[in-house]
Amino acid sequence: MKNKHVNAIVVGSGAGGGVAAKELSVAGMSVVLFERGGWVTLDDHDHDELISQRTTVLGNAYGPDDKSNRRVRISQGGDKSILLPSEGGYDNVAACVGSGTVSYGAMGWRFMPEDFKMKTTYGHVEGSTLDDWPITYDDLEPCYEKAEWEIGVAGDDSQNPFASPRKKPQPMPPFPHNKEGRMLEAAARRLGFHPFPIPMLRNSVPYGGRPQCYRMRTCVGFACPVNAKCGTQNTVIPVALNSGNCELRTHCVVSKINVNDQGLITGVSYFDESGKAQIQTADVVVVAASATETARLLLNSKSGFFPDGIGNENGWVGRNLQGHAYCGAWGIFNEDVYDDCGSGATVAISDFNHHNDNIIGGGVLCNEFIRLPYQFSTIRPSGASRWGLEHKKFQERNYKRVARVCGPYQQIPSFDARVDVDPDVKDFWGIPVARISGTANIKDSKGTAFMASKAELWLKEAGAEQTWQTGVVTGVRAAGGGQHQAGTCRMGNDPKTSVCDKFGRVHSVPNLFVADGSLHVTNGGFNPALTIMALGYWVGGYIASEWSKGNRFK
């Protein structure tokens, strides 16, 4: 039976797509929301370190699964390897309703005004595609506010002198610090830094009809057993479904965006849960499948009209892949600093996000989420045994005596860092898989060394007896976005050097939009989830308001 034509298709139900589907459906548009995974149910809420979204050695807890999915990586030497979703380097993003927002660490950061004006702030950077966004922080501010109030953020920006200007406070009070956080907060003040509680997309008090956070050890990488973590699956997606205008199709894999002979999008081809090929038509298509999968879908949508993939006339789709260069330091204390109070990360400083001497950008520094025992077994100062009795004793003695400060250093974009599609390798459905290649920008090394030295200083002031730095980029580093992947369909005013316009519309196609981290011109020195949600409101809100004015995007 033919699927009924709808006004809009949204591909992907994560931070961007879940929000966009809600914006369109509450505005009265009929929507089909496609998700390649299913709902995470109560049965999936276990606390197994080896099957989570954080440590995935025995599989991803909430997908994608190792049976049906593959990606290809090209090393700097040109060697090709085929990767499973559970292997490092795949850059997995959860395949379930809500995607990464089900199991993320849930930091709810706003980017800073400078993050949207990196070229204006730092000038042209040789060998980089560093640029300004076509929109400013002020443009996106109302969308951040909507994300904070509709999805839910606990925080208090008034304690952060570097915080972006806001009209309304965050809706929930901040989480109190854990032991590590209290210790680091005091140390930061002694150093003249400006510590403040990390904004969290988690309920510090009952909110949105869901209970308060239990502060469990197994938070980052896991779904919340009491639904205190705020994702799109327990906030905006239920609103979309309750509007009566949105149909969520789970376990459906979109393989291609279809185009008519005028170059207009007619809908998508997809495989349903039983593996049957189907077609869904729509007036508008919004792609929000993550920076890797969005680029892959556009590139796989080849036609007479778009022989190199949709939006790829100038070869920019999939380019400028960014994540974050995570850098910081570890410290060992002479007493327990661990109090088993999840999620672990509570305190941050934004003193080094911008305007550092001779550094492009910077990043926020936070204390780290709780390290689970297997993960901790790989954490040792250089020169320490990796096995044997000494290794075991280290684990026993120091598991509760170690703290980490680290942060997402804002990567300098590189045109060479890239997602495209592999000519040979296909997934279970026969769709060519994403291929990741190229290198991150060499200029990251100076910035990461700077950030790591500040983290180490902070830990020493807090009383760490032994410290060591991590994540300092030395030499050329392979491209990759990790779970913070972004930048592959960047927005811009010039169609020659960007894929989408300032509203997320693909330059060359009137009725195709992107609404996820792919749009990021630069990725900020923060975890990007709240910004992706804000972009969902920005793009979804634009489509909905144009639609209500009679614009049918033809």
Added chain:
Amino acid sequence: MERNKLSRRHFIQMSAFGVGSLLLFPQCSPQLRKSSWRFFSVEEAFLMDTIVEQIIPTDEWMGARDAGVTNFIDKQLVGPYVRFQEKYRNGLSAIQSSCHILFRKPFEELSWDEQTGFLKMMETGKLSQTLESRDPSQKGEKIWENNFDRSFFNLVCDHTMQGFYGSPRHGGNKDYVSYRMIGLDYPFTIGQNRYKS
């Protein structure tokens, strides 16, 4: 030395159970010997026990052998780690061939310190060189082509950590030994505690 005796005693204990056939019918070829393991042969499992015990030895807390790490790895090799089967089969056999070249005895009969030294050679990738210098006519270099000594050690070491520090539901970390050792309450006393077995 004490450890070696311990592992011998352990061997004899094991033999009393399903491993008895090894002693009763020593003439049987490995393929015919029935193993109660999922992937490993009886000999391979015994070698694995010896190796993982080196990686996480017994002290006042159980070591990796008694915590069931071999069982963990065996279980994963017919599950998510099916792709590593060949590596284990080749790697374990290469360890024994190398030990025969260097010591004229199997790995598990080396002294504790000899075992440690051998694994350190693997870890640093020096095993193949050592084999060649010891006996140039042998094909030692070939056994560990492409730094397989190092990569196989890293693989076993990583899997051992997973088995010892991961959830007991996967077959290792017996009685939550590693959680008790580092002082984590387990199972959780807060929130929900639901397990799929």
